[in-house]
Each structure stands twice: as structure tokens, then as C-alpha cells.
Amino acid sequence: MAAASRRLKLVLLAPLLALLFLHSDTEAANTINGTSATDGSSLPSSSPGPRARLLASSSRHQSVFSLDRYGARGDGEHDDTQALARAWKAACASPLPAVMLVPGGGKRYLLKVAKLSGPCRSSVAVAVKGTLVASPNRADWSDGKDRRHWIVFRSVDRLTVSGGGAVDGNGETWWKHSCKVNKAMPCKEAPTALSFHYCTSLRVEGLKIVNSQQIHMSVEDCTGVQLARLFITAPGTSPNTDGIHITRSKDVQVTDCKIKTGDDCMSIENGTHNLHVSKVVCGPGHGISIGSLGDDNSKAEVSGIAIDTVRLYGTTNGARIKTYQGGSGYAKDITFQNMIMYNVKYPIIIDQNYCDNAKPCKQQKSAVEVSNVVFKNIRGTTITKNAIKLNCSKNVRCHGITLQNINLKMEGGKDKPESTCQNAQWRKSGTVLPLPCTA
Ligand SMILES: *[C@@H]1O[C@H](CO)[C@@H](O)[C@H](O)[C@H]1NC(C)=O
Ligand SMILES: *[C@@H]1O[C@H](CO)[C@@H](O)[C@H](O)[C@H]1NC(C)=O
Numbered sequence: 001m002a003a004a005s006r007r008l009k010l011v012l013l014a015p016l017l018a019l020l021f022l023h024s025d026t027e028a029a030n031t032i033n034g035t036s037a038t039d040g041s042s043l044p045s046s047s048p049g050p051r052a053r054l055l056a057s058s059s060r061h062q063s064v065f066s067l068d069r070y071g072a073r074g075d076g077e078h079d080d081t082q083a084l085a086r087a088w089k090a091a092c093a094s095p096l097p098a099v100m101l102v103p104g105g106g107k108r109y110l111l112k113v114a115k116l117s118g119p120c121r122s123s124v125a126v127a128v129k130g131t132l133v134a135s136p137n138r139a140d141w142s143d144g145k146d147r148r149h150w151i152v153f154r155s156v157d158r159l160t161v162s163g164g165g166a167v168d169g170n171g172e173t174w175w176k177h178s179c180k181v182n183k184a185m186p187c188k189e190a191p192t193a194l195s196f197h198y199c200t201s202l203r204v205e206g207l208k209i210v211n212s213q214q215i216h217m218s219v220e221d222c223t224g225v226q227l228a229r230l231f232i233t234a235p236g237t238s239p240n241t242d243g244i245h246i247t248r249s250k251d252v253q254v255t256d257c258k259i260k261t262g263d264d265c266m267s268i269e270n271g272t273h274n275l276h277v278s279k280v281v282c283g284p285g286h287g288i289s290i291g292s293l294g295d296d297n298s299k300a301e302v303s304g305i306a307i308d309t310v311r312l313y314g315t316t317n318g319a320r321i322k323t324y325q326g327g328s329g330y331a332k333d334i335t336f337q338n339m340i341m342y343n344v345k346y347p348i349i350i351d352q353n354y355c356d357n358a359k360p361c362k363q364q365k366s367a368v369e370v371s372n373v374v375f376k377n378i379r380g381t382t383i384t385k386n387a388i389k390l391n392c393s394k395n396v397r398c399h400g401i402t403l404q405n406i407n408l409k410m411e412g413g414k415d416k417p418e419s420t421c422q423n424a425q426w427r428k429s430g431t432v433l434p435l436p437c438t439a
């Protein structure tokens with residue numbers, strides 16, 4: 001009896017609480033339409049009570065599913081994976097646009113592997129106010145389990161993840177065990193913190209993603225993606241901690257992101273088409289890379305890539321395209337423009353002889369064809385002489401390369417940087433310093 005009346009109170013209280021949460025939050029307000037919210041989740045796995053339904057059908061446009069109402073504790077110690085799964089299931093089944101709320105106020109929700117799959121009945125907005133934190137116990141990803149993922153959203157249409165909160169991969173224990181850090185360790189994969197697979201009309205914005213076990217965020221097989229205002233950080237020494245990884249996806253926009261990691265700031269891989277990146281700041285890390293493409297004699301297809309208005313601080317590479325010998329396919333219609341580089345090691349680089357294998361890669365006839373690549377309005381400093389390097393394939397020369405308005409100096413100004421080219425068909429426009437292909 002007492003329990004029942006408490007439940008009733010919760011049912012009545014829930015819409016008010018949800019209202020409070022949403023109104024204290026401008027970030028989510030952008031993505032949540034309608035003036036107020038109700039909670040369709042008064043009881044896990046049951047439909048909204050009559051009163052909630054009444055509210056929902058009159059002036060409400062969405063339902064809110066808070067992790068806490070599905071049994072999550074948010075104390076950073078108790079495992080909240082099942083609570084998250086229940087909240088997701090309810091949100092995904094909601095006939096009204098759903099909000100899955102990760103409450104803030106300093107709460108930390110400890111999670112093991114979490115797979116959140118669609119298709120969902122309506123659009124789902126995940127409002128992350130607090131922190132989702134990965135289990136520090138590597139055994140939760142032990143052999144036989146999926147070692148490659150932590151949080152995965154799969155097959156969801158019109159998913160938004162936002163809210164100003166954080167996703168914390170708790171990566172320290174993984175980094176210590178990486179073969180790149182400790183040579184005695186076997187080389188094994190570590191989880192990607194946040195993955196999106198087969199999503200359409202996806203928005204991820206206003207989030208911190210920190211200390212991932214390996215890649216911070218991966219977009220795979222998605223169409224229509226907007227990533228904005230993401231702040232991704234991990235120590236410059238953390239192994240393989242790419243910032244944003246994109247593959248087999250098209251119509252993707254990335255804007256206003258700050259990415260400091262131990263590996264690629266952004267890695268753009270096979271099957272990426274129509275990607276626009278703007279207002280991104282990188283460093284430390286390995287810079288922005290297209291590739292590697294064509295490994296193990298594979299076919300690669302990448303086109304329509306615009307990297308615009310990017311600053312790189314102390315990164316290994318600036319604007320890079322890398323392909324293995326022996327591949328096929330193409331990387332074409334690529335623009336890197338309006339870039340400022342500070343103390344970058346290899347500011348402009350096309351490497352069609354890339355090799356990152358244990359044994360040297362042998363000479364091969366075929367290659368991924370690299371064409372129509374523009375490097376434009378790029379200035380700054382380099383810490384090695386290699387300001388511009390076009391190392392193209394002997395058999396499949398890269399062509400249609402434009403170098404336009406480039407001014408790269410060596411840090412300190414004592415030495416002159418160089419530009420080296422092999423098998424590249426290029427043209428120059430405006431002032432290009434160092435002069436292209438002189439060394
Ligand atoms: C909110 O609703 C209005 C009017 O229905 C619509 O024009 C607008 O695009 C919607 N915004 C979002 C973020 O869904
Ligand atoms: C790259 O993408 C193409 C076409 O999308 C596909 O045929 C090929 O198998 C992919 N290569 C790899 C290595 O996945």
C-alpha cells in the first residue's frame with residue numbers, strides 16, 4: 001500500500017521534475033522541441049499512467065526517461081549498465097519523441113559495455129548532464145567479450161546526443177597495458193568510447209569526451225551526421241587515442257571542436273564521402289589524416305572532403321593523406337584550407353608509400369589513386385625541414401594537386417624548410433613558401 005502510494009506520487013511528480021531539468025538547460029533546449037516535457041516512464045516497462053498520458057496528449061510533445069528512474073545510482077561505483085539499458089529500451093519504444101536523461105549535479109554513472117540499438121519508434125535525444133564513466137575493470141572486456149566497444153548506438157534514426165556533460169573512458173589502465181607503452185605487453189585492441197553505427201540524421205553536440213580507452217568517437221556506416229562543440233581530451237602520451245574517426249559514412253559535418261589526444265585528431269577512412277570539417281582545433285596529437293587507405297591490397301573510396309579553418313598545435317602531421325602500396329580505388333576532391341599550424345612536424349604530406357607494419361612493405365604496382373587535392377591558405381611553423389612532402393606512387397602518380405598561398409617557416413627561423421616531391425603532378429597558385437618540389 002505504502003509502495004503504491006509512493007509510486008503514485010512519483011507519477012505525479014515526474015513531469016514537474018522533468019520540467020525543472022529541461023528548463024535549467026539551454027543546451028538541451030536547442031535540441032528538444034516543444035515548451036515542456038512529461039515523463040512517460042513512471043514505471044519501467046509499463047506504459048505511461050493515465051494522468052501522464054493525458055498530459056502527454058494535450059500540451060506535451062515528448063517523454064522524458066531519466067536513468068535514475070530506472071534504478072541508476074550515479075555514484076560512480078555501482079554498475080548502472082542495466083539501468084541505462086532499461087531507460088534506453090523505454091525511450092526507444094516511446095511513441096512521442098523521447099528524451100533519455102543522464103542527470104547532472106555531479107553524478108557519475110559507471111558503465112560496462114552498453115549497446116543501445118534502434119530502430120526506435122520516434123526520435124530520441126540523449127541529454128547527458130552528468131558523466132558516463134567506463135568501468136575501470138579491464139576484465140569487463142575480457143577475451144571472448146567485445147573488446148572493441150564501450151558505448152555503442154546502433155541503427156537509430158534522428159538520434160541526438162548532447163547536454164554539456166561528459167563521457168569518461170577511464171583509459172589510464174588501458175594505456176598502461178598498451179604494447180605501445182609497455183613493450184612486454186601483447187598488442188590487443190582497447191574499446192572505442194563512443195560509437196555510432198548505421199545511424200541516420202545523427203547529431204552529437206556539446207559534450208566532453210575524455211580519456212578514452214582507445215578511439216574517443218567513431219562514426220561508421222552513418223548518413224547525415226552533425227558533430228558540433230565536442231571537447232575531446234586525453235594526454236598527448238596516451239596510445240591510439242584518436243579523437244574522431246569516420247568511415248563508410250556520408251554527408252557529415254564536424255564543427256567547433258577542440259581535440260587534444262595521443263593519436264590522430266581526426267582520422268578519415270575508407271568510404272567517407274561529403275565530409276565538411278570546420279573550426280576545429282587540434283593538438284597535441286597526430287593531426288588530421290585521410291587514411292591509411294589501401295592496406296592489405298584493399299580497395300578504398302574517399303571523396304568530397306573539405307577541411308576548413310583548422311588550427312593545429314604541436315601535432316605530428318598537419319594535413320595528411322596516407323595510402324599503402326598495393327591498394328586500389330581513389331581518394332579525390334579533397335581540400336585542406338585556411339589552416340594555421342604551430343610547431344607541426346609534417347605540415348603538408350601525401351604519402352602513397354605509407355607503411356606501419358612490423359616488416360617493411362614491399363614494392364607493389366597498384367595504388368589508391370590520389371587526385372584533385374587542394375592545399376590552400378596554410379601558414380605557420382614546422383619543427384622539421386619537411387614542410388611539404390608529396391611522396392606519390394611510381395605507378396599511379398598523384399595528380400591535380402594544387403598548392404596555393406602557403407607560408408610555412410621553421411620554428412625559430414634559423415633553418416629553411418623544404419618541399420620534396422616524387423611522382424606528383426602539381427600546380428602552384430599565389431605565393432608558396434617553401435617553393436614547391438625544389439628539394
Ligand atoms: C522545432 O519546431 C519548429 C516548428 O515545428 C521547427 O520549425 C523546428 O525546425 C524544430 N526544431 C527542431 C530542433 O526540431
Ligand atoms: C572500402 O569501401 C569500398 C566501397 O565502399 C569497399 O568495396 C571496400 O571493401 C572497402 N575496403 C575496406 C578495406 O574495407
Ligand SMILES: *[C@@H]1O[C@H](CO)[C@@H](O)[C@H](O)[C@H]1NC(C)=O
Pocket residue numbers: 353354391420421422
Ligand atoms: C618516399 O617514399 C619512399 C618509400 O617509402 C622512400 O624510400 C623515400 O625516401 C620517400 N621520399 C622522401 C623524400 O621522403
